[in-house]
Amino acid sequence: MTVLEVRNLKKSFGSIRAVQDINFAVKAGEVFTIIGPNGAGKTTTLEMIEGLVTPDHGDIFFGELNWNHHANTIKKKIGVQPQSSAMFDLLTPEENLNLFATFYDQARSTEEILQLINLTDHRHNQTKKLSGGQRQRLAIGLAMISDPEIIFLDEPTTGLDPQARRNIWDIILQLKEIGKTTILTTHYMEEAEKLSDRVCIVDQGKVITLDTPSALIEKLTKEREVRLSF
Numbered sequence: 604m605t606v607l608e609v610r611n612l613k614k615s616f617g618s619i620r621a622v623q624d625i626n627f628a629v630k631a632g633e634v635f636t637i638i639g640p641n642g643a644g645k646t647t648t649l650e651m652i653e654g655l656v657t658p659d660h661g662d663i664f665f666g667e668l669n670w671n672h673h674a675n676t677i678k679k680k681i682g683v684q685p686q687s688s689a690m691f692d693l694l695t696p697e698e699n700l701n702l703f704a705t706f707y708d709q710a711r712s713t714e715e716i717l718q719l720i721n722l723t724d725h726r727h728n729q730t731k732k733l734s735g736g737q738r739q740r741l742a743i744g745l746a747m748i749s750d751p752e753i754i755f756l757d758e759p760t761t762g763l764d765p766q767a768r769r770n771i772w773d774i775i776l777q778l779k780e781i782g783k784t785t786i787l788t789t790h791y792m793e794e795a796e797k798l799s800d801r802v803c804i805v806d807q808g809k810v811i812t813l814d815t816p817s818a819l820i821e822k823l824t825k826e827r828e829v830r831l832s833f
């Protein structure tokens with residue numbers, strides 16, 4: 604079942620054509636990864652789907668619902684990982700979660716979220732004392748407050764050490780186990796391969812290719828062999 608479909612998305616900032624023509628459909632329960640180099644248009648694409656940036660052109664559907672007509676209903680279905688700066692450094696992770704719960708309809712308990720993001724042992728520490736990886740886990744927890752069907756994670760592992768990255772991967776895999784759909788952006792092919800059901804490669808604001816990780820790797824390997832044989 605398709606939970607999200609984007610059609611002919613375009614967005615420019617002045618003369619910069621950040622997103623030129625993006626089309627894809629995401630299935631329920633999958634980890635769908637958008638991968639591409641710096642400036643490829645990943646964040647702009649995600650922010651249009653999240654409703655943070657208005658597309659110049661194109662349509663975004665959540666199931667049958669078009670963003671343009673059903674924004675309020677759609678906002679209840681999606682969870683967006685907040686910027687690190689949106690957390691209150693002087694509060695503890697538990698207090699941050701409880702505070703966010705007052706902004707959104709809390710559907711998953713703070714206790715459950717602390718366990719999911721593996722921060723139960725740090726629940727009473729000040730957020731400013733958390734490591735980069737722990738902060739990212741808290742950000743994912745904050746996106747989970749309303750128990751959304753679809754979760755958006757924009758480069759959640761960028762800048763983290765290998766162990767901290769693996770900890771984030773564990774959470775993404777747990778989200779999949781409990782039936783969530785995750786849309787992820789990353790720079791790392793290894794990460795896309797390990798986590799994703801399907802990978803969408805974007806460059807210069809366009810979809811270059813979209814497939815399962817194994818099919819993509821086979822395709823890329825064949826292309827390399829063809830290039831080397833000349």
Ligand code: ATP
Pocket residue numbers: 616619620621622639640641642643644645646647648
């Ligand atoms: P990165 O991996 O570096 O985060 P990205 O693939 O997420 O890159 P975007 O952040 O979507 O790419 O940016 C695509 C292009 O649009 C870039 O050239 C970027 O400089 C430009 N851009 C993005 N947001 C804005 C903005 N608010 N104003 C002007 N230009 C922007």
